[in-house]
Amino acid sequence: MYIYDKIDQQIIEDRVTQFRGQTERYLNGEIREEEFLPLRLQNGLYIQRLAPMLRICIPYGMLSSKQLRALAEVTRKYDKGYAHFTTRQNIQLNWPALENVPDILADLADVEMHAVQTSGNCIRNFTTDQFAGVAKDESIDPRPYCEIMRQWATFHPEFAFLPRKFKIAVCGSETDRAAVRFHDIGLNLIQNEQGETGFQVLVGGGLGRTPVIGSVIREFIPEKDILTYLDAILRVYNLNGDRNNKYKARIKILVRALGPEEFAKRVEAEWQHIKDGPATLTEEEIERAKGFFTEPNYQSFDADQAEQALSDQASQGKAFGRWLERNITEHRVPGYRAVTLSLKPIGVPPGDVTSSQLDSIADLADEFSFGEARSTHEQNIVLADVETARLYELWQKLKPLGFATPTLGTLLDMICCPGGDFCSLANAKSIPIAEAIQRKFDDLDYVYDLGELDLNISGCMNACGHHHIGDIGILGVDKKGEEFYQVQLGGCQSNNAQLAKVLGPAFNRDEVPDVIEKILSTFVEKRVDGESFNETYHRLGHDHFKEVVYAKDN
Amino acid sequence: MPKIIKDAAVIDDSWQMPELETTSDLPEGQVLVSLEYWNANQEDISEVADRVGLVLEPTETPDQIEGDLKAIPVIAVNFPIFADGRGFSIGRLLRERYGYEGELRAVGSPIRDQLTYLSRVGFNAFQLAEHYNPEEALASLNDFSDSYQVAVDQPVPLFRRRS
Numbered sequence: 141m142y143i144y145d146k147i148d149q150q151i152i153e154d155r156v157t158q159f160r161g162q163t164e165r166y167l168n169g170e171i172r173e174e175e176f177l178p179l180r181l182q183n184g185l186y187i188q189r190l191a192p193m194l195r196i197c198i199p200y201g202m203l204s205s206k207q208l209r210a211l212a213e214v215t216r217k218y219d220k221g222y223a224h225f226t227t228r229q230n231i232q233l234n235w236p237a238l239e240n241v242p243d244i245l246a247d248l249a250d251v252e253m254h255a256v257q258t259s260g261n262c263i264r265n266f267t268t269d270q271f272a273g274v275a276k277d278e279s280i281d282p283r284p285y286c287e288i289m290r291q292w293a294t295f296h297p298e299f300a301f302l303p304r305k306f307k308i309a310v311c312g313s314e315t316d317r318a319a320v321r322f323h324d325i326g327l328n329l330i331q332n333e334q335g336e337t338g339f340q341v342l343v344g345g346g347l348g349r350t351p352v353i354g355s356v357i358r359e360f361i362p363e364k365d366i367l368t369y370l371d372a373i374l375r376v377y378n379l380n381g382d383r384n385n386k387y388k389a390r391i392k393i394l395v396r397a398l399g400p401e402e403f404a405k406r407v408e409a410e411w412q413h414i415k416d417g418p419a420t421l422t423e424e425e426i427e428r429a430k431g432f433f434t435e436p437n438y439q440s441f442d443a444d445q446a447e448q449a450l451s452d453q454a455s456q457g458k459a460f461g462r463w464l465e466r467n468i469t470e471h472r473v474p475g476y477r478a479v480t481l482s483l484k485p486i487g488v489p490p491g492d493v494t495s496s497q498l499d500s501i502a503d504l505a506d507e508f509s510f511g512e513a514r515s516t517h518e519q520n521i522v523l524a525d526v527e528t529a530r531l532y533e534l535w536q537k538l539k540p541l542g543f544a545t546p547t548l549g550t551l552l553d554m555i556c557c558p559g560g561d562f563c564s565l566a567n568a569k570s571i572p573i574a575e576a577i578q579r580k581f582d583d584l585d586y587v588y589d590l591g592e593l594d595l596n597i598s599g600c601m602n603a604c605g606h607h608h609i610g611d612i613g614i615l616g617v618d619k620k621g622e623e624f625y626q627v628q629l630g631g632c633q634s635n636n637a638q639l640a641k642v643l644g645p646a647f648n649r650d651e652v653p654d655v656i657e658k659i660l661s662t663f664v665e666k667r668v669d670g671e672s673f674n675e676t677y678h679r680l681g682h683d684h685f686k687e688v689v690y691a692k693d694n
Numbered sequence: 695m696p697k698i699i700k701d702a703a704v705i706d707d708s709w710q711m712p713e714l715e716t717t718s719d720l721p722e723g724q725v726l727v728s729l730e731y732w733n734a735n736q737e738d739i740s741e742v743a744d745r746v747g748l749v750l751e752p753t754e755t756p757d758q759i760e761g762d763l764k765a766i767p768v769i770a771v772n773f774p775i776f777a778d779g780r781g782f783s784i785g786r787l788l789r790e791r792y793g794y795e796g797e798l799r800a801v802g803s804p805i806r807d808q809l810t811y812l813s814r815v816g817f818n819a820f821q822l823a824e825h826y827n828p829e830e831a832l833a834s835l836n837d838f839s840d841s842y843q844v845a846v847d848q849p850v851p852l853f854r855r856r857s
Contacts, residue, residue: 141831145856147840147852147856150839150840151838151839151840151842152839153777154837154838154839155838158807158836158838171805171807172825175776175805178777261777261779262820287851291841291842291852291853294700294842294844295811295838295841295842295843296842296843297782297810297811297812297814297815297841297845298782298783298786298811298815299779299782299845300779300782300811300846301776301777301779301808302776302779303779303783327701367851369774375783378779378780378782379755379780379783379784381753383780401772413791417844418844418849418850418851418854419843419844419851422853423855425853425854428853428856480823
């Protein structure tokens with residue numbers, strides 16, 4: 141993991157001091173409401189429906205056990221003893237008091253954490269693959285580059301008042317687990333034919349009100365040029381993005397208006413002025429960053445023996461076997477596996493954890509995974525380096541903690557925003573929908589039989605729950621003060637990126653589980669040869685599902 | 695006389711910003727004129743060059759300025775609302791790409807808590823929104839002891855300076 145030096149530490153402490161002063165002046169009436177707004181947002185602080193909400197940054201999802209314990213302590217000391225993992229790999233407190241926020245930020249700074257640029261119209265947290273560094277299909281570890289870019293984006297003086305928020309994702313593996321096609325900028329780390337490392341650059345993807353799949357504007361930018369190239373993209377956007385209508389202010393609208401070719405041309409022209417300037421990365425800096433993401437002290441094992449023991453354990457108990465099948469990921473080092481701790485047990489809002497659970501994750505990270513954990517954009521936690529021979533032991537510890545729900549990647553591993561229970565933007569509640577679906581489909585054999593299936597729920601069109609890119613997406617809408625839910629089908633977040641299509645008129649809350657059942661039954665009935673939901677959907681066509689769902693009961 | 699912040703001190707400001715038709719005569723004294731007026735009256739302005747400056751709106755970039763930009767005594771960039779961040783790029787372009795070394799002034803309604811970033815991108819003079827006391831605001835020029843990126847105030851990024 142990246143470790144701050146004296147300068148990094150000083151900068152983050154300067155920020156705490158700055159925000160402490162700003163908060164005091166605001167409480168004294170010296171800063172106007174509308175002026176304080178971007179200042180607090182850029183320190184992660186929203187004013188929510190019931191109380192302020194503080195979004196704490198977890199850079200590209202990496203957490204140390206020390207940081208997890210500090211988060212647990214913060215939730216106990218300043219909040220109601222729980223927190224919520226978000227779809228940007230961050231963590232939110234739902235009940236902090238405004239006047240305590242500077243103290244919270246000071247406590248976080250002690251463990252090299254902060255809430256910098258977790259909201260507001262600026263460059264947000266960089267997200268990446270939760271299996272970075274351990275994935276079998278990875279060609280280049282994205283984390284050193286994420287850290288380099290994190291530093292570039294932190295307090296960037298030119299881009300703190302952009303037309304709108306700006307999200308960047310980085311992926312270094314064959315399978316896209318970072319949804320790079322759905323970000324303002326998506327970066328695929330690649331090697332060119334000469335064996336040089338660089339990035340394929342996509343721009344203008346995004347969800348929200350106008351979902352768009354990003355366009356490639358450059359097939360290869362060498363690694364040393366990435367910061368100047370990003371500066372060029374951001375400058376073109378900052379000067380030309382729409383500032384009159386916030387719904388047209390994202391970069392995707394500009395890219396679409398100009399066309400990706402013209403946008404690329406403008407970026408190229410801007411870049412010609414600044415390329416090879418002092419922001420060009422040095423080999424030393426790239427090496428320095430890589431030095432923080434070296435291999436932990438892996439042991440060598442008799443891998444065959446460990447595998448044999450594991451399959452014996454799996455055959456003895458169905459529950460362990462299920463967990464192994466669903467919640468464990470292959471590791472590039474023999475004798476190790478990556479384990480996902482599910483934060484989706486039935487009856488708990490997806491992504492929520494208590495302070496004692498945060499402490500437990502810290503303990504488990506220390507005991508099983510070199511003291512590190514990762515948050516995922518699907519709102520779970522990963523222990524990336526667990527010995528195969530100790531999986532059974534880990535599973536037994538996870539069960540009583542509520543982390544062993546064996547439903548990863550299935551219907552029950554839903555992505556869900558906080559929705560109308562907490563968020564002031566929401567049109568409708570989303571957590572009760574998630575719970576109703578979990579309760580309806582509690583037969584795990586049925587759920588497994590459905591295979592990999594993404595069900596994503598957002599409480600409004602801002603799409604924090606990524607409803608456009610689920611196989612099944614549910615969107616809360618408001619009709620004359622009443623909550624309704626629109627159902628969408630056919631989205632995909634990964635390499636075959638696709639946006640879901642709206643099925644038809646919205647449903648009321650009670651109808652949603654039955655509608656999902658009709659859709660799933662159609663899939664189960666009509667699928668052939670082990671087709672996934674997405675494949676069956678495309679073969680049968682959208683209208684087929686529409687007819688089934690809206691057919692009048694006879 | 696109105697006060698502004700310039701070079702980290704509060705000073706009296708003698709520059710006027712009158713509304714001018716492109717066909718109007720230049721008023722007496724130090725004046726800041728619109729880009730349209732500037733480009734339309736180059737000949738007249740050149741005779742009194744040391745008392746005429748320019749105000750750029752957020753849609754106006756340095757490439758649109760006629761004549762010798764480097765000789766302009768004051769270039770002001772307007773922030774019609776403080777959250778309109780285009781001026782940050784305009785300031786940086788003026789300094790870094792066009793080599794402008796004169797007074798670069800943020801006007802309109804920039805707020806005290808933007809002073810750090812504004813000075814980082816090249817502004818050295820600030821006419822803050824009216825409800826800010828410039829004397830008190832000076833403190834916000836030094837919110838950070840160091841910074842990561844290249845900018846006008848620090849042409850060497852932190853990664854080239856770490857020991």
